[in-house]
Amino acid sequence: xNKIIYTITFLFSVTFLFAQTAEKENLKQNEAAAxxxxxxxxxxxxxxxxxxxxxxxxxxxxxxxxxxTSSIAGNIGLNYDCxxxxxxxxxxxKFIAAYGLTKLKGAERNTKTDDRLEWNSLFGxxxxxxxxxxxxxxxxxxxxxxxxxxxxxxxSHFFSPAYLQVGPGMLWKKSxxxxxxxxxxxxxLIIVDGQFTKLGTSFGVEQGKTIRYEFGASVSxxxxxxxxxxxxxxxxxxxxxxxxxxxxNIDVDYQMNLVMKVNKYMSANVSFQAIYDDNANPVKxxxxxxxxxxxxxxxxx
Numbered sequence: 539x540n541k542i543i544y545t546i547t548f549l550f551s552v553t554f555l556f557a558q559t560a561e562k563e564n565l566k567q568n569e570a571a572a573x574x575x576x577x578x579x580x581x582x583x584x585x586x587x588x589x590x591x592x593x594x595x596x597x598x599x600x601x602x603x604x605x606x607t608s609s610i611a612g613n614i615g616l617n618y619d620c621x622x623x624x625x626x627x628x629x630x631x632k633f634i635a636a637y638g639l640t641k642l643k644g645a646e647r648n649t650k651t652d653d654r655l656e657w658n659s660l661f662g663x664x665x666x667x668x669x670x671x672x673x674x675x676x677x678x679x680x681x682x683x684x685x686x687x688x689x690x691x692x693x694s695h696f697f698s699p700a701y702l703q704v705g706p707g708m709l710w711k712k713s714x715x716x717x718x719x720x721x722x723x724x725x726x727l728i729i730v731d732g733q734f735t736k737l738g739t740s741f742g743v744e745q746g747k748t749i750r751y752e753f754g755a756s757v758s759x760x761x762x763x764x765x766x767x768x769x770x771x772x773x774x775x776x777x778x779x780x781x782x783x784x785x786x787n788i789d790v791d792y793q794m795n796l797v798m799k800v801n802k803y804m805s806a807n808v809s810f811q812a813i814y815d816d817n818a819n820p821v822k823x824x825x826x827x828x829x830x831x832x833x834x835x836x837x838x839x
Contacts, residue, residue, distance in 0.1 A: 581625065584714075587618035587839050592638070592807055592832035613638030613652055613830060615809075617795075621714055626664035628711065633657055636809075637681055638830065647689050651830055652809070653680045658758075660719060662709045672709035672719055674758070676776070677702050698731035699741040703756060703778070715762040724756040726778065728817070742817025750817075754780040768799040787823075790814040797834075807834040 592613040598606040615636040622629040638652035656678040662670030679700035683692050707721030728750040734740040735747055743750045759775040774793040779785045796808040809830045816823040 581623055584621045584623070585619065587616065589837045589839075590615050590617075590805070590807060590834045591836075592830065592834045594640075594832045608643040609640055611638065611640040611651060611832070613832065615652070619714070628660075628662045628670060628709075630660045630662075630714070630717075631658065635681075647685075650682060650684065652828070653682050653684070655679050655681055660709065660717075662711065665708070668710050668712050670709040670711060672707050672721070673705070674707065674719055674721060674756075675702075675704050676756075676758075693734065693740075695731065697729065698734060699743075700729040702727045702729070705756060707756070716760070718757070718759045721756040721758075724754055724778070726752040726754065726756075726780070728752070742815075752780040753782055754778060754785065770797050770799075771795070772797075784816070787816045788814075789816075797836075803836055805834050805836055807832060 590613075592611075592615075594611040595609070596606065597608045613636065616633065618633040620631040620633070634654060634656040636652045636654045638650065639648045640651050641648050657676070659675040660672060661674070662672045665671050677700070679697050680694065681696055683696075684694035685691060686693055703724055703726045705721040705724030707719055707723075709717060709719045711717040728742050730740050730743040730748055730750075732746075732748050735743055735745050738745050741750075755778070757775075757777045760773070762770065762772045764770050772793075772795040774791075776789075776791040778789040780787075780789075790813065792812045794808075794810040796810075798806040798808075800806065807830075809828070811826075811828045813826040814823070815826075818826070
């Protein structure tokens, strides 16, 4: 488990260091101008959002000797930021929604490639320098049913599981694109439909129950950068340790979104997510990996 945490933290750190080196000259040249621009930014709401559609398709005829299965896949995603600033107060909100399906030729059921619904809210009151006293809320769930690898048994559906985290802490925020929040007294609720706990534990919720309460520490980091012209990378890292049960088993959720812009409306998109949660599978704890690549159509607002 420690190797997993070290590896993901290392990747997050390397991304940060790489960006610092790549942009060193630009930062030197534009430091004064950027500082003035920041000071001149008006108070109030700043809202930005993007909707993207990804499409993948492969086809093989019967004469294709190398083998292969024809498939069609589509993904739709929403990434919306709604941030507020007023003198010594900041309030950052991020909404993420994504859903995707793959249809394999001859398969009876479509397979999900993505299913996320998440809201992050972070409130800060200026303390000193880049530091703020903070309070945060994180909610995440899914929109559609999930099935085991055989496709015969449903193991999840909308709002089951659902995760809710709240807690006070300290926020270090240099900009909207670079911030870290440390919350050493975080409460977390895991909610699961009773149908999934009739026969045993599900997502950490004990048999016969629908809610699990945890109390622990949360660390979240966000970093968005431009690797080069028209190529941007968004990194989101969340760590959580439950004081009440095996605090050494740290839950890890790392997301990376890479956008390679072709023009105003089209881009190639890569989404990567790695999750470690020993409550997700009580029999065998494994790292969950999800990766999606495709040509996208984007609409900004």
